[in-house]
Amino acid sequence: MSTKTSYGLNEIGPKSPIFSQIRTTIETPFYGNNVIHVTSLKEAYQLAAGSPGTIITDMPVFEPEVQGLDADARVLLFNDGAVSGRAAAARKILGEEGVSVPEYALKISEAVFQSRYKTMYHAEVLVGLDPDFMVKAHLLIPEGYENIMYSWMLNFQYINENYAQMYKDSKEYNHEGDIYIFSNPDWSHPDHHMGLTFFDPNHNCAALLGMRYFGEHKKGTLTLGWACANRNGYASCHGGQKRYNLAGGKKYVAGVFGLSGSGKSTITHAKHGDKYDITVLHDDAFIISTENGSSVALEPAYFDKTQDYPAADPDNKFLLTVQNNGATIDEDGRVVIVPEDIRNGNGRAVKSKLWSPNREDKFAEPVNSIFWLMKDPTLPPITKLSGAALASVMGATLATKRTTAERLAPGVDPNALVVEPYANPFRTYKLADDFNKFKQLFEENHVDCYILNTGDFMGKKVTPAITLGALESIVEGKTNFKKWGSFSDIEIMEVEGFVPNMSDPEYVAQLKARMIDRVQYVESRDTAKGGYDKLPAEALEALKKVVSELV
Numbered sequence: 001m002s003t004k005t006s007y008g009l010n011e012i013g014p015k016s017p018i019f020s021q022i023r024t025t026i027e028t029p030f031y032g033n034n035v036i037h038v039t040s041l042k043e044a045y046q047l048a049a050g051s052p053g054t055i056i057t058d059m060p061v062f063e064p065e066v067q068g069l070d071a072d073a074r075v076l077l078f079n080d081g082a083v084s085g086r087a088a089a090a091r092k093i094l095g096e097e098g099v100s101v102p103e104y105a106l107k108i109s110e111a112v113f114q115s116r117y118k119t120m121y122h123a124e125v126l127v128g129l130d131p132d133f134m135v136k137a138h139l140l141i142p143e144g145y146e147n148i149m150y151s152w153m154l155n156f157q158y159i160n161e162n163y164a165q166m167y168k169d170s171k172e173y174n175h176e177g178d179i180y181i182f183s184n185p186d187w188s189h190p191d192h193h194m195g196l197t198f199f200d201p202n203h204n205c206a207a208l209l210g211m212r213y214f215g216e217h218k219k220g221t222l223t224l225g226w227a228c229a230n231r232n233g234y235a236s237c238h239g240g241q242k243r244y245n246l247a248g249g250k251k252y253v254a255g256v257f258g259l260s261g262s263g264k265s266t267i268t269h270a271k272h273g274d275k276y277d278i279t280v281l282h283d284d285a286f287i288i289s290t291e292n293g294s295s296v297a298l299e300p301a302y303f304d305k306t307q308d309y310p311a312a313d314p315d316n317k318f319l320l321t322v323q324n325n326g327a328t329i330d331e332d333g334r335v336v337i338v339p340e341d342i343r344n345g346n347g348r349a350v351k352s353k354l355w356s357p358n359r360e361d362k363f364a365e366p367v368n369s370i371f372w373l374m375k376d377p378t379l380p381p382i383t384k385l386s387g388a389a390l391a392s393v394m395g396a397t398l399a400t401k402r403t404t405a406e407r408l409a410p411g412v413d414p415n416a417l418v419v420e421p422y423a424n425p426f427r428t429y430k431l432a433d434d435f436n437k438f439k440q441l442f443e444e445n446h447v448d449c450y451i452l453n454t455g456d457f458m459g460k461k462v463t464p465a466i467t468l469g470a471l472e473s474i475v476e477g478k479t480n481f482k483k484w485g486s487f488s489d490i491e492i493m494e495v496e497g498f499v500p501n502m503s504d505p506e507y508v509a510q511l512k513a514r515m516i517d518r519v520q521y522v523e524s525r526d527t528a529k530g531g532y533d534k535l536p537a538e539a540l541e542a543l544k545k546v547v548s549e550l551v
Contacts (some may be wrong), residue, residue: 002134002170003178003204003228018177021105022094023203027180029112030140035120038149041068041158044123045076048150048321054078055327058334062317062354068158077322077337078147080212084324084346086219087194089409090211093428094200097530104198108207111187119143125156126163127179127225129361130296131170133287135204135228137179137221145185151214151321151350155301156221173232179224180205185212194407201227201428214323215348218303222285223426225298229287230429234296235437238424240268240283241295243363244276244475251365252475253295255288256452257423258373259400263454263467264423265304267373269356272468276475280356281363290437293366293445302355306339306347313339318355323348369448369474370441373423375400375455378511381462381498382470383451384481387489388442390542391449392435396421396535397518397543419521421533431525431533450474457498458507466495486549489542512550519543 004018013019029035038044049056055077064073092099120140128134137156141149157163187209189196195210197220204227206220226236239257246252258264268283282297289295306325309315316339325347326338341347353359370391376399385391397419421427422434441447452470453462470493473479484492485502492500501507522540525533 002128002167002173003136003176004174005136005178017175018203020200020203021101022108022198022200023177023180023205025105025108025112026182026205026207029115029120029182030122030138030180032116032120034116034118035122035140037122041153042070044146044150044153045069045073047121047146048076048078051078051144051146054147055335057322057327057336059316059319059336061320062352066354067154067320067352068160075319075322075337076147076150077325077327079324079343083213083407084344085213085407086215087197087211087407088425090192090194090197092196092198094198095202095428096532107189107196108182108198108209111184111207111209112182114187115142115184121146121149123149123153124159125153126159126167127156127221127298128287128296129157129298129300131166132289132294132362133229133232133234133296134167134170135173135176135179135225136167137181137225139181139183139217139221141183142186145183145212147321148183148185148212148214148217151323152217152221154320154350155218155303156299173228176228176232177204179221179228181208181217181220181224182206183208183211183217185210194409199223199428204228215303219426222298223428225285226287226424226426227428230433230437233291234287234289235434235441236424236427237286237288238284238422238426239286240264241281241286241363241367242268243279243281243360243365245279246276246475252369253363253365253367254369254371254471254475255295255367256371256373257395257398258454259420259423259425260305262373262375262400262423263464264373265302266464267371267467267471270468272472275472277358279358279360281360288367288441290440290445293441293447295363295367297361300353300361302351302353304349304351306337306349307341309339311336311339315351315355318352320350320352325349366445367441367447369450370395370438371450371452372398373400374398374451374453376453376514377456377458378507378514379451379453380457380492380500381453381466381495382493383484384491384493385449385451385489386491387542388439389538390489390546391442392439393518393522393535393539393542394449394451395438396431396435396539397521398423399514419518432535435535435539460498462498466498470495486551487546488549490546508550512547515543515547515550519547
């Protein structure tokens with residue numbers, strides 16, 4: 001099997017690559033006499049349905065038996081009070097500057113102690129849906145938060161007979177232990193007003209304390225899955241990937257990378273007006289092998305915003321659980337959800353794998369192109385990058401805007417443009433690892449690289465039709481890229497109404513300023529986090545070359 005759950009006595013000890021003080025502190029309470037092991041999705045559903053505050057809607061789960069549920073299963077709604085988003089400020093990662101093992105081991109052990117009078121539920125899932133990469137994950141969470149546990153088991157792969165056998169036959173990673181996550185949403189501490197999400201990524205464990213939002217549990221689990229993949233020959237991807245199945249048996253695999261609100265999910269699922277036969281890998285979490293370019297999805301379901309799906313939208317039939325939405329009575333007397341963020345921002349739902357009718361859990365075909373989704377108003381709708389270092393560092397300096405999916409610390413400007421390397425705020429390993437992995441894909445695997453600006457260009461909105469049209473041109477091999485200004489490694493596909501005026505000194509000054517922002521960001525990585533995210537010299541050199549060519 002993929003990761004280790006049990007050990008010989010001679011494998012247990014401080015010299016083992018699996019054990020550490022933090023991991024041992026987190027794993028130990030899983031074996032307490034106050035723990036109930038939840039072994040089936042049906043059991044998790046019943047516990048969640050009976051949890052105080054749960055709204056059992058009259059919206060039936062679509063094809064429930066296919067998903068391991070009883071025929072009468074209904075969509076469950078649960079709301080988290082004032083909390084409806086992630087808290088990046090609460091993340092602490094072992095290995096980063098100033099993160100002390102003794103301090104946090106003590107805080108976690110106290111959180112465990114405080115949970116001893118609670119009934120705790122232990123659930124298991126698989127992260128990774130192909131025998132090439134499958135990791136077993138364990139969650140321990142107190143009574144009262146059954147909805148988080150149920151959504152977690154739906155979002156990842158619950159273990160049934162088929163997947164148990166697949167896991168048993170999967171590639172072994174004997175130096176990796178199972179993922180263990182201890183959650184105590186009721187925890188509070190004067191040092192951590194927004195809660196604490198603590199990760200020991202090298203030992204596959206985390207403590208989620210004071211966190212009642214399901215998204216913290218989903219991304220916390222993916223955080224560890226991505227870290228494990230990074231150590232084992234994969235580029236970890238917070239993005240979407242789709243395959244265009246073209247005439248004559250030709251296939252084209254495209255990966256798109258962007259944060260919530262960038263259009264990542266829209267682009268991933270778009271069929272371009274049913275113009276193409278599309279197969280989806282996933283729209284949020286997957287990994288790419290640097291050995292052969294194949295890709296594996298990490299989770300079956302989708303954790304999607306409900307903002308863009310009105311109550312009558314047919315896609316709502318694929319809902320499994322809903323978080324932070326309203327409820328009302330429809331004309332037929334049924335209890336239904338009130339979506340579109342009427343109640344609060346960042347309403348969410350776990351959607352069934354069946355939402356995308358053409359899903360595969362692995363693409364054996366190597367990826368053809370990677371698209372960085374930016375919201376940078378100085379960039380035209382689409383550009384093509386040549387040079388592996390430039391292509392990778394532009395991913396490392398991916399520019400976007402903050403969204404309602406994130407709770408911000410006091411004083412943080414919600415409207416400011418930010419840089420989020422590779423659109424993945426959940427990375428727990430050195431940034432250079434991602435830079436080198438993607439550079440290898442561009443250089444050795446001959447993957448093409450593009451930037452799609454899905455925001456606005458100098459005040460003019462780039463519409464989805466423009467973005468999808470550019471994608472179609474690339475997939476069909478009908479592109480007309482031209483040299484862009486004086487750049488030697490950037491080409492442009494000219495879109496009417498969005499052609500940069502390189503003779504306009506004001507525009508050139510703004511473009512140069514944004515490129516300098518990227519230079520300064522990379523330079524800042526030399527000292528940020530004690531140099532933990534320092535990039536190779538070639539990353540900075542590639543950006544400085546772009547700046548020098550702006551005249």
